[in-house]
Amino acid sequence: MKAFSLPIPMLLFATLFALASALLTLWVSLSQPWMGLDLAPDGPTNRIEVRANASFADGEIIPRGAWIVAIKGSGRETAIPLEAVDLVEEPDTIATYEALEVFRDKQQRLSELLHSDSVVLRVVEQGGYVFESRIVPEPNRPLSELPVVFWIQVVVGVCGFIGGAWVFSLRRGDLPAFWLFVAGFGLMISAHAAAIYSTRELALPRVIYQWAGPLNSGGAMLFGIGMLGLFLCYPKKLVAARFTFLPTLVFLPWVALHVMGLFPSQSYGAQLAIIVALVSILVCVLIQYLKTENDPLSRASLRWFGLSVLIGAGAFVITVSVPTLIGVKPALQQGHAFIFFLLIYAGLALGVARYRLFNLQSWSFRILFYMVGVCVLLLIDALFVYGLALDRAPALGLALLIVSFLYIPLRDTLGRLVLHKRRSTSQLLGRELVDVALTPTAEAQMARWQEALRTVFAPMGIEPLEDTAPAAPQLRDEGTALDIPAIAPLAALRLTWKEEGKTLFSREDEAYAADLCQMLEHTIASRNAFEKGVLEERARISRDMHDNIGVRLLGALHSQDDGRKNGLIREALKDLRDIVSDRNNPDRSMGEMLADLRHEITGHFHDVGIAVAWHIEQEDLPSLAARSANELGALLREAANNIMKHAKASEVSVRICGDNEFLVVTVEDNGIGIRPKQGSKGNGLRNMKERAQSCGGRFDLVSPRPGAADGTRLVFSLPRSNVVQ
Structure with missing residues (x-):
């Protein structure tokens, strides 16, 4: 049983069941005796007409246009007269139940007679000439002699059942899918039962009518019940789920009363029930149309599938049921009218493809x-x-x-x-969307974006959205339009009439457009992030060159010692290589790093005649990670550079200490201080502030120093979270 919870085994079982029903129908039809005649009822003369010349082995010919007026078996003296009603296609069209019983009794007698060794036909030609023809019926009807109308009914039944089973196997939890399955099952048993007796040569045993007639009527009612239940809950729920079974409580008893012959006439029992069911379906479709006013896709789906049902079933009712009910000859042979039901399932398949009916x-x-x-x-x-x-x-x-x-x-x-x-999302991501994001101007980006949308949806028109732009793609006007949201710097758009007007936009299109918008937004954001990264990298290189290279070259400029000058230049070149490649030095101890910085910076100050004093308040300061150590070195170098260039100081004090949260470096000089106008010039102070903040630290500037007329104090606070213990 678990296997049938999967869609493929269940649909395969349904397919085999439909084929078994078709084969059973075929077997019953072929197992009847066959005289080799092409007969049809002739209403004006109330006789049975021969529609094609019939030639037999003994050379005898029954000409086309002759009438078969009676038949008798070999060795029997009494012939059974034949009338047009004996070839009636649908016994339910016989006016009264009494006449139906007479018809079935006569069919039984004719069937028994056809099983004789031979039969004698009384034939009347067009000129009035009467003769008798002896025929030896074959025990079985040849496959090639089954008429086209037989195959029409068999194929319609199979398609109806497989169509309903297809949806139900994929949406077993949905009540609408269940009712579609019921309708398909009813159509199959009705069409296959009708195929047996509507295409008989002359007669069938009474027992076949006894089960084929109720199957035909019951199947027709099951189809109506299924479609009525479907439109009671799809696309909108009109009633609670349990109330969708109410049509069953009405129409199945109706069929039972008809089978028992309790209606005043057969027309009330069979044809009126079909007409009432169709009118009920029409009412439900109209109510659904009103209910889907604010749901464009549901309304578009309803119009597509609802019209398919009304046209398919309605054409059958108008051409067969209504004329029979009012006592007029049907405008179309019932067997051929079954082909109208294929419109329903063709509409179902196209509706699934275009509007995702039943969410398939x-x-x-x-x-x-x-x-x-x-x-x-x-x-x-x-x-x-x-x-x-x-x-x-x-x-x-x-x-x-x-x-x-x-x-x-x-x-x-x-x-x-x-x-x-259409092309996959990945293909668009690799082509159109990337092109849109990398296009330099907003106007060109919009042109490429519209071209990508044309490639996907082929709309009749694309126009700027003047209404309030939606936050996400949204269907408009019952699927005739699809609104595309704004994606900076692109404005919102409205697409109209998908595939150049051949179809409407669907929920899948809405979801697909949402994916495209999301990917385009991500691609544009990636481009912006790349450009931002380029700018940040340029700024980093500029800061490092200003802070590190500048101070070394300045020291070399002021140095009188050629050896020291060459060493500073070599260090500047090394720093330049490190800046370009963004390499960080491996971790070093705080003592080693401060010793190198002390030696370097003290040498710079010594070259320009500035005395410097270092104060380290803790012996075992924690080490810094490579990036933080690089920033600390750059901060001290830039501070030294500013003092040498601008401070006119004679003394500098560098104090390093730590607390539970920060490593604090204070650089203090006795120079002229920083005047308000000077604070806005150059990149040094701004660079120091950005470096400290990039590590999550602080940069403080005090000028003049507290308790002094001049001088400047710089304080760098680096968080201990960046410190590697």
Whole structure:
């Protein structure tokens, strides 16, 4: 049982069940005796007419246009007169139940007579000439003698059941899918039962009418019940789920009363029930139309599938049921009228492809096509075995060959036509969307974005959205338009009439557009992030060159010692390589790092005649991570550079201490201090502030120093969270 919870096994079982029903119908039809005549009722003369010349082995011919007026069995003296009513296609069209019983009794007698060794037909030609013709009926009807209308009804039944089972196997938890399945099952048993007796040559046993008649009436009512239940809950829920079963409580008892012959006439029992069911479906569709006023896609789906049901079922009712109810000859043979039901399931398939009816996706067609392939394979195999009398193995091999070379390519072609396959999102991401994001100007970006949307949706028009722009893609005007939100710097757009007016936008299109917008937004954000990174990298290089290279070159400029000058230049070149490659030095102890900085900076101050004093208040200061150590060195170098260039100081004090949260470095000089106007010039102070903040620290400037007329105090506070213990 667990296997049937999966869609493919369940649909495969339904397919095999439909084929079994078709084969049973075929077996019953072929198991009847056959005289080799093409007969039809002639209403004006109330006789049975021969529609084609019939030639027999003894050379006798019954000409076209002659009437068969009576029949008797060999060795029997009494003939049974034949009338047009004996070939009535649908017994439910007989006016009264009493007349129906007479018809069934006569069919039983005729069926028994046809099982005789031979029968004698009394024939009247057009000129009035009367003669008798002896015929030996064949025990079984040849397959080739089944008329086209038989196959129409069989195929309609199979398509209806498989169509309903297809949706139900994929949406078993949905009540609308269940009612569609019920409708398909009812259509199949009704069509297959009708195919047996509506295409008989002359007569069938009474027992066939006793079960085929109720199956036909009950199946027709099941179809009506299923469609009525469907539109009571789809696309909007009109009633609670349990109330969708109310039509069953009305129409199945109606069928039971009809089968028992309790209505005043057959028309009330059979045809009126069909008409009432169709009118009820029409009312439900109209109510659904009002309910879906604010849901464009649901309304578009309703119009597509609802019209398919009303046109398909309505055409059958108008051409067959209504004329019969009012006592007029039907405008179309009932067997041919069954073809109208194919419109319903064609509409279902196209509705799934275009509007995602029952929330089915495109992949659901793969399952359906596989099941159709199974049917085609079995039918071709049966044709070879029973029609051409091939052996089992060669027939199967030939059937597989035909399916492989004909059906599979045809299946792919149909799939492309039905589903309108378009390029994948990944292809668009690799081409149009990246082009949009990398286009330099906003105008050119908008042009490329519109071109990408045309590639995907092929709308009739794209226009700027003057209404309030939505936050996400949104369907408008029952699916005739799709609004695309603004994606900075691109303005919002409205697409109208998908595929140049061939179809409407669907929920899948809405979701697909949302994916495209999200990817484009991400691509543009990635480009902006890249450009921001470029700017930040340029700023970093500028700061490092200003803070590190500048102070070393300045020291070399002021140094009188050639050896020291060359050393500073070499260090500047090394720093330049490190800045360009953004390499950080490996971790060093705080003592080693401060010793190097003390030696370097003290040398710079000594070259320009500035005395410097270092105060380290803790012996075991924690080490810094490479990046933090680099920033600390750059801060001290820039502070030294500013003092040498601007402070006119004679003394400098560097104090380093630590607390529980910060490593604090204070640089203090006795120079002229920083005047308000000076604070806005150059990059030094700004760079120091940015470096400290990039580490999560602080930079404080005090000028003049507290308790002094001049001088400047710089304080760098680096958080201990950056410190590596």
